[in-house]
Amino acid sequence: xxxxxxxTSLIRHRDLIWALVVRDLRVRYKRSxxxxxxxxxxxxxxxxxxxxxxSTVFRFDVPNYPVYCLAGILFWNFFxxxxxxxxxxxxxxxxxxxxxxxxKEVFPIxxxxxxxxxLVLALVPLGLILxxxxxxxxxxxxxxPVAILIAALFTLGMGLLLSPLAVFFTDVIEMVGVTLSLxxxxxxxxxxxxxxxDRFRFVVRFNPVRSILEVFRDPIYFGKIPxxxxxxxxxxxxxxxxxxxxxxxxxxxDKIPYYV
Amino acid sequence: MSADAVxxxxxxxxxxxxxxxxxxxxxxxxxxxxxxxxxYEQLWALKNVSFSLAAGDRLGVVGSNGAGxxxxxxxISGVLKPVQGxxxxxxxxxxxxxxGIGFDYELTGDENIYLNALFLGHSRKEVDARYxxxxxxxxxxxxxxxxxxxxxxxxxxxxxxxIVTAWVPDVLILDEVLAVGDVHFVKKCEERLxxxxxxxxxxxxxxxxxxxxxxxxxxxxxxxxxxVRADGPPAExxxxxxGSAAPVGA
Numbered sequence: 001x002x003x004x005x006x007x008t009s010l011i012r013h014r015d016l017i018w019a020l021v022v023r024d025l026r027v028r029y030k031r032s033x034x035x036x037x038x039x040x041x042x043x044x045x046x047x048x049x050x051x052x053x054x055s056t057v058f059r060f061d062v063p064n065y066p067v068y069c070l071a072g073i074l075f076w077n078f079f080x081x082x083x084x085x086x087x088x089x090x091x092x093x094x095x096x097x098x099x100x101x102x103x104k105e106v107f108p109i110x111x112x113x114x115x116x117x118x119l120v121l122a123l124v125p126l127g128l129i130l131x132x133x134x135x136x137x138x139x140x141x142x143x144x145p146v147a148i149l150i151a152a153l154f155t156l157g158m159g160l161l162l163s164p165l166a167v168f169f170t171d172v173i174e175m176v177g178v179t180l181s182l183x184x185x186x187x188x189x190x191x192x193x194x195x196x197x198d199r200f201r202f203v204v205r206f207n208p209v210r211s212i213l214e215v216f217r218d219p220i221y222f223g224k225i226p227x228x229x230x231x232x233x234x235x236x237x238x239x240x241x242x243x244x245x246x247x248x249x250x251x252x253x254d255k256i257p258y259y260v
Numbered sequence: 261m262s263a264d265a266v267x268x269x270x271x272x273x274x275x276x277x278x279x280x281x282x283x284x285x286x287x288x289x290x291x292x293x294x295x296x297x298x299x300y301e302q303l304w305a306l307k308n309v310s311f312s313l314a315a316g317d318r319l320g321v322v323g324s325n326g327a328g329x330x331x332x333x334x335x336i337s338g339v340l341k342p343v344q345g346x347x348x349x350x351x352x353x354x355x356x357x358x359x360g361i362g363f364d365y366e367l368t369g370d371e372n373i374y375l376n377a378l379f380l381g382h383s384r385k386e387v388d389a390r391y392x393x394x395x396x397x398x399x400x401x402x403x404x405x406x407x408x409x410x411x412x413x414x415x416x417x418x419x420x421x422x423i424v425t426a427w428v429p430d431v432l433i434l435d436e437v438l439a440v441g442d443v444h445f446v447k448k449c450e451e452r453l454x455x456x457x458x459x460x461x462x463x464x465x466x467x468x469x470x471x472x473x474x475x476x477x478x479x480x481x482x483x484x485x486x487x488v489r490a491d492g493p494p495a496e497x498x499x500x501x502x503g504s505a506a507p508v509g510a
Binding site: 175258 | 284320334337341355357358362364366374378381462
């Protein structure tokens with residue numbers, strides 16, 4: 001197995017990964033009090049806009065739309081921000097990559113882990129909205145750590161797949177940005193599946209991001225643990241993404257210091 | 261790898277693609293690829309370099325700027341993988357290509373001890389065990405609790421050197437970094453290197469200070485345009501190297 005020495009080397013560097021996470025969070029929160037407030041406020045603001053637009057301009061039949069929408073926004077922010085940040089992380093640490101040998105995966109991994117911490121912090125405003133709208137607090141909420149783990153593995157896979165490309169080609173970050181905004185509309189974040197016309201539904205249905213999103217949103221919004229079939233599909237997507245990403249990253253890893 | 265070798269290079273070659281030909285965007289790359297016009301101009305930084313070092317050898321590397329000295333150190337330390345050939349190293353390598361790798365200027369000296377040592381591949385526990393010794397050796401006293409953005413370059417170098425040499429390595433790689441710090445610290449550094457020498461550490465040193473190579477090394481490698489021009493005792497190689505810089509016919 002070619003990735004085995006890489007894995008032991010990563011385990012050896014686990015303290016480094018954690019230190020990088022702390023460094024990330026410190027940059028985000030220590031230097032500005034607004035940092036923490038912003039992590040919580042930004043999804044709420046997006047949600048407010050969506051609530052106004054979709055409950056007055058276009059009307060969907062989604063009970064307690066704020067919760068539906070906010071859960072989707074939190075997931076999407078985690079996913080898209082972690083991918084873009086992973087892609088930037090190698091270039092941002094170019095000075096280190098030129099001077100010291102280490103498994104280069106530590107940078108995208110630390111990026112995704114700090115994304116998870118941000119996601120967990122952003123669950124606080126979600127809790128407030130649940131209480132404020134009188135949404136029942138189901139025991140299924142206890143399933144969230146598993147859902148977040150699946151989302152994190154999937155996101156890490158995509159980050160590992162894309163981050164070497166971002167080192168080799170300067171325009172990849174921009175292209176991924178455009179793709180992500182298209183993907184956002186193909187994912188039922190702001191709208192319910194029910195409004196998608198039948199002939200387009202397969203596009204949304206086979207979107208892996210939707211599958212991961214629903215595993216995250218089901219326990220919050222529907223108060224249920226996702227059905228086993230959905231869960232299996234989401235775990236499958238996450239593992240395939242992770243395997244593909246880890247393989248692609250390893251293959252390109254030696255070339256990275258020549259390009260950053 | 262032969263039995264007594266600690267560092268061994270087999271026919272190592274390495275090239276950088278020149279910026280002129282480098283394809284910076286995926287769109288251009290795709291276009292060039294479709295047209296079949298993907299040609300790179302290559303700069304060979306190292307060409308067919310082979311040598312081996314036994315435990316306790318002290319190698320000095322000399323050569324003009326751009327001869328490939330730093331690239332050679334990067335290959336041995338494992339930062340760059342050669343395009344052809346291979347480099348094998350037995351044991352723990354301490355690469356000092358730069359002091360204070362990964363220092364975060366907003367963090368204090370003691371926080372940076374951890375960050376830097378973790379980048380060098382140590383665990384938090386290992387750093388805990390050596391922390392006191394690192395602080396003492398650095399001689400920074402109470403400054404250790406100040407953010408490193410307030411440090412002078414000499415203080416940064418002291419801290420960096422104290423961290424990377426807190427563990428006795430099997431192979432120590434030094435890239436002209438000892439030229440900083442005051443006389444007291446330079447003396448401490450030399451004492452520490454002497455300790456390593458007694459412990460059997462293999463040393464690889466790149467320097468333009470030829471008398472330091474004369475004094476510290478038992479072997480000298482002269483690189484020119486990425487190739488080995490000479491490899492032997494400093495007393496033989498250094499005069500030839502110095503001679504090469506003399507004006508022709510003088």
